Amino acid sequence: MKKNKSLVRSGLILSLMTFASRIMGLVREMTKAAFLGTGLYADCFAVSFQIPNLLRRLFAENAISVAFIPTFKGYLEKGDSQENKKETQDFITSTLTLVTFLTACIVVIGIIITPLLMPIFCKKPVDTSAANYAEQVQYWLLQKGEITYLTRLMFPYLLLISVAAFFQGVLNGCNIFAPSGFTPVLFNGIVILATYILSPFTQNPARAMSIGVVCGGSIQALFQWPFIKQTGWKIRFTSLKKTFTNPGTRKVVALIVPTIVGIAAYQLNDLVSTSMATRAGEGIASSLQYSLRLQELILGIFAVSIGTVILPDLSGLANTKKWEEFNQMLIQAIKIMIVISLPVTAYSLVTGKELISLLYKNKLFDDNSVALTLGEFRFHICGLLFIALNRILSPAFYAQGNTKLPTLAGIISFATNIILVLILIKPMSGNGIALALSLASFINTIFLFIFMKKMEAIEVKKVIINTIIYILKILILSVIAAIPCYFLRPVLLSLFENHGRLIAYGAPVLILAIIYFTIGVLELIITKDEITKTILNKLRKSK
Numbered sequence: 001m002k003k004n005k006s007l008v009r010s011g012l013i014l015s016l017m018t019f020a021s022r023i024m025g026l027v028r029e030m031t032k033a034a035f036l037g038t039g040l041y042a043d044c045f046a047v048s049f050q051i052p053n054l055l056r057r058l059f060a061e062n063a064i065s066v067a068f069i070p071t072f073k074g075y076l077e078k079g080d081s082q083e084n085k086k087e088t089q090d091f092i093t094s095t096l097t098l099v100t101f102l103t104a105c106i107v108v109i110g111i112i113i114t115p116l117l118m119p120i121f122c123k124k125p126v127d128t129s130a131a132n133y134a135e136q137v138q139y140w141l142l143q144k145g146e147i148t149y150l151t152r153l154m155f156p157y158l159l160l161i162s163v164a165a166f167f168q169g170v171l172n173g174c175n176i177f178a179p180s181g182f183t184p185v186l187f188n189g190i191v192i193l194a195t196y197i198l199s200p201f202t203q204n205p206a207r208a209m210s211i212g213v214v215c216g217g218s219i220q221a222l223f224q225w226p227f228i229k230q231t232g233w234k235i236r237f238t239s240l241k242k243t244f245t246n247p248g249t250r251k252v253v254a255l256i257v258p259t260i261v262g263i264a265a266y267q268l269n270d271l272v273s274t275s276m277a278t279r280a281g282e283g284i285a286s287s288l289q290y291s292l293r294l295q296e297l298i299l300g301i302f303a304v305s306i307g308t309v310i311l312p313d314l315s316g317l318a319n320t321k322k323w324e325e326f327n328q329m330l331i332q333a334i335k336i337m338i339v340i341s342l343p344v345t346a347y348s349l350v351t352g353k354e355l356i357s358l359l360y361k362n363k364l365f366d367d368n369s370v371a372l373t374l375g376e377f378r379f380h381i382c383g384l385l386f387i388a389l390n391r392i393l394s395p396a397f398y399a400q401g402n403t404k405l406p407t408l409a410g411i412i413s414f415a416t417n418i419i420l421v422l423i424l425i426k427p428m429s430g431n432g433i434a435l436a437l438s439l440a441s442f443i444n445t446i447f448l449f450i451f452m453k454k455m456e457a458i459e460v461k462k463v464i465i466n467t468i469i470y471i472l473k474i475l476i477l478s479v480i481a482a483i484p485c486y487f488l489r490p491v492l493l494s495l496f497e498n499h500g501r502l503i504a505y506g507a508p509v510l511i512l513a514i515i516y517f518t519i520g521v522l523e524l525i526i527t528k529d530e531i532t533k534t535i536l537n538k539l540r541k542s543k
Contacts, residue, residue, distance in 0.1 A: 017181025022297040024188035029293040030359055031192050035205035037364025038372060042286035043278055044143060045206040047121050048150035049213065050274050052158040055106060056165070064169035067255035068095060070318075070398060071248055072173040077319050089234060091248030096166055097237045098249055103162040110155045117151075118144045123279045143278075146206070153210045160217030167224035170233060179227040186223055187216035255403055273433045276421055284430040287372040290360060291434065295380045318399045323457045330396050330458070331466050335531050337388040338470050339524070346478040347516050348381045350485050351509055354493070358505035376434040383438025385471075386445040393448040396458060405451040413444035473527070481519040485512045 036042035075088040122144045125136035168180035194212025199205040228235055243249055277285035317326040348355065356373050394406045417440035424432025449467075452460045492508035499507075524532040 017178055017185070021181065021184030021188065024185050024192075025293060026297050026359060028188045028191050029290055031195050032209065033290065033360040033365040033369075034362050035195055035199060035209075035364075036286070037362075037366075038283035038286045038290075038369040039364065040139070040143060040282065041146065041204050041206040043282065043284075044146040044150055045209060046285045046289045047147050047274055047278060048154055048206075048210065050271055051117070051151055052110070052154050054271050055110070055158050056161045064165050067252040067398075067403075068166070068169045069173050070401065071251050071255070072169065073316055074319055075248065076173065077316065087248070090238075090242075090246055092170065092233055093236055093238045094243040094246035094249040095252060096163075096235065097240070097243040098253075099162050099166050100159065100237070101240065101243070103159045107155050107159050110158070111152050114148050114151045114155075118148060120275050121147060121278045146204075150206060150210050153207070154213050157214050157217040160214070160221055164217065164220035164224060167221060167228055167235075170228055170231065171224065174231050176227065176231070179224050183220040183223050186219045190216035190219055255401065272418060273421060273437060276425055277430060277433055280425060280429055280433075283369065283372055284433075287369060288376055288430055288433060290356075290373045291377040291380050294355065294359070294377060295384060318401075318457070321457075326399075326457060327459045327462065330392070331463055332531070332534075333392045334389060334463070334467050335470050337392055338385065338467070338474050339529070339531050341385040341388045342471070342474045343478045343481065343517070343520050345381050345384050346482040347485070347513065349378060350482055350489060350516075351512055352377050352381070354489075354505045354509050358501065358509055361501060361505075372430060375431045379431055379434035379438055382435075383441045386438070386441040389445050389467075390441065390448065393445065393452075396452075397448075397455065400455060400457060402455065405454060406448065409444050409447040409451060412447050413440045416440045416443045477520060477523040477527070481516050481523065484519070485516045488512065488515065 032042065032045070036045065072088075072091070075084070075091055078084045078087075122140055124140055125133060127133065130136065164183060168183075171177070171180050191209055191212035194215060195205055195209045198208035198211055202208045202211075225235065273288065274285055277288050317323075317329065353370065353374050356370050356377060360373065361367075361370055397403065397406045417436050420436035420439055421433055424436055426432075428435065449460075449464055452458050452463065489508065489512060492511055493504075496504050496507045498504070521532070
């Protein structure tokens with residue numbers, strides 16, 4: 001029970017940080033919408049940032065969560081003897097050396113081969129008889145050249161953010177979450193400032209934003225350094241020989257290598273979607289990114305936070321074989337995801353157009369841009385619950401050193417996404433890409449539950465029954481709360497329609513949010529919801 005309370009407390013603290021970072025991320029997207037809209041340069045930036053960002057998730061963040069934190073936690077569980085401290089320090093030093101060496105190599109190779117990747121994203125015109133063939137060729141050359149330039153410019157971000165992710169792993173392993181939770185706020189702030197300050201001095205605003213990305217990655221690493229020092233662990237490098245012979249680092253490699261295919265498959269979903277989107281037409285790639293950013297704002301408030309907090313605690317419980325507490329914590333984390341994801345999904349489906357118009361609409365982001373983004377957002381948001389659950393279910397495997405089963409689930413999800421994109425993109429365009437991603441996330445969740453049966457420590461039947469019952473309960477409560485909002489929405493829009501964008505869209509969104517979540521909270525209190533009771537008790541004790 002103490003661990004469960006710790007989960008809620010740490011989750012709430014980190015959620016505040018994550019919420020701030022997501023708000024800043026949204027402001028970053030609003031800045032991009034103002035400077036780039038859904039035009040050529042917006043699509044080029046979306047593609048260029050996607051490549052190093054995908055590699056970051058593959059080689060940095062996932063390596064830290066899947067392999068480093070559980071192994072680091074194992075060292076910490078051994079005790080505070082001088083010999084154990086030395087072994088732990090050697091492990092930290094070797095792993096940092098490995099991370100920086102490998103990512104530096106990838107950055108150099110990536111910069112060299114970037115032009116070879118362009119045919120994936122830029123389809124050369126082939127119909128020479130087309131009336132606008134010359135214009136198509138000119139557009140293709142401009143698109144190809146700009147994506148190449150921006151990708152090369154942002155590739156060093158991979159090295160910087162990998163070091164930042166390593167620092168985060170050390171801090172999270174020591175149960176310190178706030179500094180790492182705050183660094184994305186700094187990153188987004190730097191990107192926003194760079195866009196406004198450098199745009200007049202660069203060829204286009206996309207290049208200014210790209211410079212901001214690299215500077216922001218540097219700040220994320222530097223900001224965490226003083227907090228690492230406070231833990232007592234030293235940040236330094238060692239020889240490659242010692243790096244590859246360190247038993248802890250070799251264990252990390254052994255854990256991460258089998259997952260790379262699966263993780264790559266999962267992360268490649270976004271890359272494939274982006275590649276298909278750039279070929280589907282102008283504005284689709286960037287509108288998909290705007291939609292995903294809005295979804296990530298919602299997802300990041302709790303899903304990323306709880307997923308980050310739960311891994312070290314689950315690893316500690318697995319190492320000490322406290323399986324009853326392990327299962328209790330897993331079920332509680334799943335329920336937290338459900339009680340957040342489903343209500344927000346229902347509210348977003350009702351007010352999606354107003355949310356997008358309020359956040360993004362301007363001269364460059366016009367009604368057509370709103371319509372493009374809205375269609376995709378409705379399909380993206382329907383997958384919110386499954387993406388959130390995946391953030392909880394995967395750590396349950398990683399905490400026990402099992403990386404193969406989540407890997408297999410990721411491969412199945414990737415294959416599903418590719419097939420669905422190919423089927424749906426022609427009849428549904430960008431909406432089909434969004435729907436494919438949500439369905440692939442659902443398939444991933446299903447297979448993670450299926451594979452749990454192979455994990456002896458997890459009470460699979462109990463976890464699945466609790467999950468299904470709670471989903472049904474929160475789904476019913478969410479629909480009930482959404483009904484009055486659905487009928488009030490046109491009334492409020494009519495009431496505020498001639499008062500400027502902020503009032504015309506902001507007032508209905510705010511009023512409907514207050515009504516919706518007031519009804520929702522009352523429903524949870526009336527039904528004596530256990531998660532709500534836990535959170536309320538924690539808030540009372542904190543006073």
